[in-house]
Amino acid sequence: MNNKNKTSRMRKAEARNGLLFILPWIIGLALFTIYPIASSLYYSFCNYSVIGKPTFVGWSNYTNLFKDKTFLASCKNTLYMICIGVPITTFVAVWISIFLDSKKLKHTGWMRVVFFIPTLVPTVVACLLWIWVMQPDTGLVNTILGYFGIQGPGWLSSVKWAKPAFILMMIWTCGNQIIIYLAGLQDVPATLYDAAAIDGAGFFRTANSITIPLLRPTILYNVVTLIIGVFQWFAEPYIMTEGGPSNATMFYSLYLYQNAFQFFKMGYASAQAWIMLLVAMAIILVLFKVFKFNQPEDQ
Amino acid sequence: MNKMNGYKVKTFLGKFCIYLILLLFALAFLLPFFFLFTGSFKTSSELFSKPFHWLPRHWTLNNYRQVFTKIPFFRYLKNTMIIVVVNIIGALISNSLIAYGFSRLRWPGRDKVFMIVIATMILPYQVTLIPLYLMYSKMGWVGTFLPLTVPGFFGNAFYIFLMRQFMIGIPKELSEAARIDGANEFGIFSSVIIPISKPALASVAIMSFMRAWNDFLGPLVFLGNDRLYTLSLAASMLRSNLNPNWELLLALGAVMVIPVLILFFVLQKYFIQGITMGGVKG
Structure with missing residues (x-):
């Protein structure tokens, strides 16, 4: 007791x-x-x-927002980045990781460092740099395109090419994801690779039918992080383009910031924030459902 | 990170192709750095000259001289360091305490409450930014460092998660032994658990350093006064001038990147650990 x-x-x-x-x-x-x-x-x-x-x-x-042309443009641009920028970035990051992870490929240690260090650059500095990288006449991208006889576009000042320029920048900062994918790849059992090799599956076959399916939880985590990141994207458009040309890079958080801290429409901006919260949560829920649903059964 | 058990690429041609793709991407990733460091040694006229020169024809240190003389660089550095140091201290103290409560002690509903911690991770900051701004401005905090430092003492979901994952793996016997020796809970925390948790603490310190060093939106919204500007905020303000002094900005950018790169090369392990602990086990 x-x-x-x-x-x-x-x-x-x-x-x-x-x-x-x-x-x-x-x-x-x-x-x-x-x-x-x-x-x-x-x-x-x-x-x-x-x-x-x-x-x-x-x-x-809320009703005014859906009549606001700038708001609708910001939704469209954000959706563009989610539907095009996020998959492209994910594709590049996954394949770079699979390549880096492949056995018997020596001297890739320094590359891991190279892919990671862009994420260490302070956002503001990265923006200043990319203004120069994307410069129409003297920028790095157009200089290199010029060597192949291609006349590069005016990137940040072009309605058509400004968003692709932001996607390139997104890819440049995917080092965090590569690190996470590389860690995820360590959990793929080596016996599966051996089995695939015995069955005569080639590199891409193995990657597509073994590596990527097993990497699914990691991909989900990274995609969710990227999507939240796109919704919160602020410093890049604010510093590089201020939303221009003609709202081509007006992203969700930039317009929210402008409403709140430049036009002092705190109520209006709060409504924007709430729509964003609900939409982001809905997207994340759907992603979780889709990824769970397709998961191989024998796990 | 050295343990590689990925697929074995057999043919020489296959290896060559993969290596070539990786090499091209790696070079592309390096180019902006190359431009930053060479550009910072170019004269203004050369920076704008067409066609583009890969290397400066006339190397000059003048841009760096301008960084230290033309703008109050050391004041911006001091401001940034104040915010950085206070945030690191706050993050180390608060997150280790909170993580201890979520991992080493049992109490009813603990794991359900911890789900709330996880849920706050995906909460976009925009939802809280406006009310926080209004709250701080009523309290007279806008235009001071307080909005950028005080919240750091109340825990951060990601750091709590990271520390908890670490502490949960420490054997229970260590705490029990200390308890039998008559240590109270805080004694066990401070003299048994904290010394073992040093690797996780290092990761938290690095991540909160990076966050505070890189932060742009926070200073932009909360530090109205240019005497309080951080390096990032000052750089963006210099850029938004009608006629930005680009050679100064490139040198300033280089000065802001170099310390982070050095820190990374010295403490690489802890950088990687912080990122992967969230990603893999999450």
């Missing part, structure tokens, strides 16, 4: 200690997450220009 009391007292003490240790997180969650989320939901139904008090306006921020 005495012993039982003692253990229950110890349990209680442990629970109390547990809450004490996570206390900073609880306070932070309340102050920096829950309170702001709740008030941003409230503001999204208000007219609020910082000066004065928020006035309730119902759904009008």
